[in-house]
Amino acid sequence: MKRIKFLYLVIGLTIFLGCSKEEITSIGQQGDYITNFDFPTIEIFAPAKVGLTNRSKNADKFLWEFSGAKTITPQGDTISYSQSEKMVPDSAFYELPGEYNVKLTTWKDGEQKEITKKIVVEKQQPVIVVPENIGVFLEVTFAARVFQFPGRPVSYEWDFGPAGTSTAANPKVTFTTEGPQLVKLTVNDGDETLSTEVVIIVQGELAKTIYFTDAFTRRIYKYKLTTQSESQVEWIGATTGYNAFGLSVKGNKLYLSETGFGTRFSAGDAAIADGVLKSYNLDGSGENIITKPVAASLDYRDDPWMHTVDRFGNIWWTCRNWGVRVINASSSEAAYPAIKFNINATIAGEGVSTYFASDIKEVGNEIWVSYAGTTGKGIYKYGYDGNYIGKFTTAIQSHAIRTFVVDQVNSHIYFATNRADAGHGLGIYRADMDGSNIISVDTHWSMNIGSGGYSDQGAAGEYVYITNMDIDVDEDGKGYLYYGYRAISDIYGSGNPPTLGPSAANSGVKRYNLDGSETASFLFKGYAPYGLAIDQVKR
Known part of the structure; x- marks a missing residue:
């Protein structure tokens, strides 16, 4: 039989005769005089509200008699319910488990008939209420649905295995x-002892996740920023081509901008436009090519470098020479769009032609673009319509900036320089x-192999250097800056592609405490990251 944990059934027979609002007191049908009624045949658990259906025929008068029943008033009160003379009685409410009789007596022209039926109300067995999103080292509260006799306390005995035991009704574990x-769970309701159990799934520690691309394996990896348990680098199953410079996370999607074979002044195969923009699900599945440059008129200078996804679902990306482009991030195999605004041409009337775009971010209601050329430097601001807003007029504008990230909680900009400028070296x-x-x-x-410095991939003034960095910061301003470190012993040279060393043993992901209390240090080694992004949602 079908089991129902809490049952509130109201079943009745209502007959409308014309527009009359008078209460129906008889069933006017032809045929034999019959006395009968029905109630639900499914299992009924206390406390239960049970409706009855009158199946009688040709009766003039009715008397319902209930044992142990109550009725609920419109005000929500429960009162004793022993008799009713209605053709369709009010629903009977049974607070306690047990067997109850319902008797129906009918009359027709002085003749009387009666029928008695038994209603069995069962005790609800205990049910464990499992909390959602159970994770390791995360306190959660359990509960149970248990029948309770009026005036009798219920005792609880919980067993959570290695997580301990409890006698609380709603234990925290x-x-x-x-x-x-x-x-x-074992309970005693004052009448008997009952037990139940359930298998739950405890998720790994809920934490933010770093995603990064690797120059050696040309794969995308992830690393959870756990605090209570040790994390491991995991391949998400996605591969990349050469120079996968840009990664970002927006919602439940991971976005990749891949520059392709050639990154600096190039000829031959390295000069072909072979970059691509892709999206994935966070587990690496669902690979989708958003767009890529395929026109014969395009070359390596048009390939995607770094990118950002704005609040409207558009992906913006820089190209080495020819400007910033934008397209809806949900596009698939879309035609490569025209330039949204041209960087290599005159910017704000300055007449400078060596503005090599590098990183791009949505900051507030603006699109910020950094420049890393020989003369084009600093950060410039644009609107969503592509119109130029302005630039910084402070010290940051004197630096060729390969990549940057904004800490809006602490009101700081972190940036990696591409050249030695204004009294500051690379860093x-x-x-x-x-x-x-x-x-x-x-x-x-x-940049010296003997000193174990940073990779010199590219050439002076065109170093690829750091291509992505990201920040994990809480509402109190505490957290870390993360970025990829590629050692010159692991990857170096001006070739397309650069020369790889025997391994990535000296490279990895570094982090810097935002409060400045610690020097930058490795989070882990063994990979040579290009793109790097943090999923800011704890999963």
């Missing part, structure tokens, strides 16, 4: 092991939101 776990720096007050974050970038 913290699991320290992920995977399936058996939860047992990572921090500025205030207006681009002033520049301080060093990580500037030990000697």
